[in-house]
Amino acid sequence: QVQLVESGGGVVQPGRSLRLSCVASGFSFRTYDMHWVRQAPGKGLEWVAVVSNDGSNEYSADFVKGRFTISRDNSRNALYLQMNSLRGEDTAVYYCVKERLYGDFDYWGRGTLVTVSS
Amino acid sequence: EIVLTQSPATLSLSPGERATLSCGASQSVPKYLAWYQQKPGQPPRLLIYDSSNTATGIPARFSGRGSGTDFTLTISSLEPEDSAVYYCQQRTNWQYTFGQGTKLEIK
DSSP: OOOOEEOOOOOEEETTTEEEEEESSSSOOGOOOEEEEOOTTTTTTTEEEEEEETTSSSEOOGGGGGTTTEEEETTTTTEEEEEEEEOOGEEEEEEEEEEEESSSSSEEOOOHHHEOOO | OOOEEEEEEEEEEOTTTEEEEEEEEEEEEOOHHHHEEEEEEOOOOOEEEETTTTTTTTTTTEEEEEEEEEEEEEEEOGGGGGOOEEEEEETTEEEEOOOOEEEEEHH
């Protein structure tokens, strides 16, 4: 069955960096676009970034442009999110998400919590 | 960026009743409109894709319809386990947005 397992979250000071990872299994990872979606405590869902199946295209939400970078390694079935210049408002659970085919998300990881605090 | 606005913010209904949740878009959305259910402490679950197609394993009481800027999720006969927050979501030109959510409470 499809599994997406995130890691790398934790407590980090404002202005510092963190790298999230997600390991995928149970499907042909190299076939699908992959995303990061976040959810601040008690708040709604917020799309962060997408990387195309072959890693050639990346797009992100305006609020993370220039600070976060999404990437993938298809040889390792792994998705990454490099987060730089972290702010308090980046505090959230970050989900690794598989895109089904045309813009919706059929599998989600359990998420990893990032807390930005001094 | 296309903004999705969901209504109502909260809905309180009894088992067996019909629930109608709305999602309005600030601009016309192509068919990539999806609905998700999220229960506390869990990741979201895909319910509906392409506005009206039910995802694998989703009970038949869930249905979606709509086009352009107005979309609806209907739960035909509520079960206690339908208590959750429901989100709509769209994709346009490699930008993805979610609505703010509707909290459905089962009395």
